[in-house]
Amino acid sequence: MKFKRILPILCVVLMLVCVFSTTAYAAPSGDVAGAIEGTWNDASDQIKTVVNKVVFPAIDLILAVFFFAKLAMAYFDYRKHGQFEWAAPAILFACLVFALTCPLYIWGILGM
Numbered sequence: 001m002k003f004k005r006i007l008p009i010l011c012v013v014l015m016l017v018c019v020f021s022t023t024a025y026a027a028p029s030g031d032v033a034g035a036i037e038g039t040w041n042d043a044s045d046q047i048k049t050v051v052n053k054v055v056f057p058a059i060d061l062i063l064a065v066f067f068f069a070k071l072a073m074a075y076f077d078y079r080k081h082g083q084f085e086w087a088a089p090a091i092l093f094a095c096l097v098f099a100l101t102c103p104l105y106i107w108g109i110l111g112m
Contacts, residue, residue, distance in 0.1 A: 044112050052103050059099050067092040
């Protein structure tokens with residue numbers, strides 16, 4: 001019974017894999033490394049754009065929310081116990097500064 005339910009799903013997945021898969025050929029000389037390098041050179045600008053405009057801002061937003069939430073929690077703990085705990089907000093602030101300045105130098109380190 002279970003096999004009869006899984007078989008159509010497996011057939012659809014197999015059909016989709018066959019339809020969307022393509023064969024990649026190297027240049028007529030058989031230079032596979034050159035084909036891969038050419039593809040990387042074409043895609044590296046797109047990768048940099050996506051990372052700079054989507055990934056880094058998402059990380060910055062998450063770190064900023066965590067930083068301000070932790071800062072508020074540390075303040076409420078200060079009001080309750082009379083001692084302000086600096087470690088967690090300081091670490092989150094350092095990570096936020098690192099993430100904000102990361103696009104300026106990360107591509108030089110990676111050689112892109």
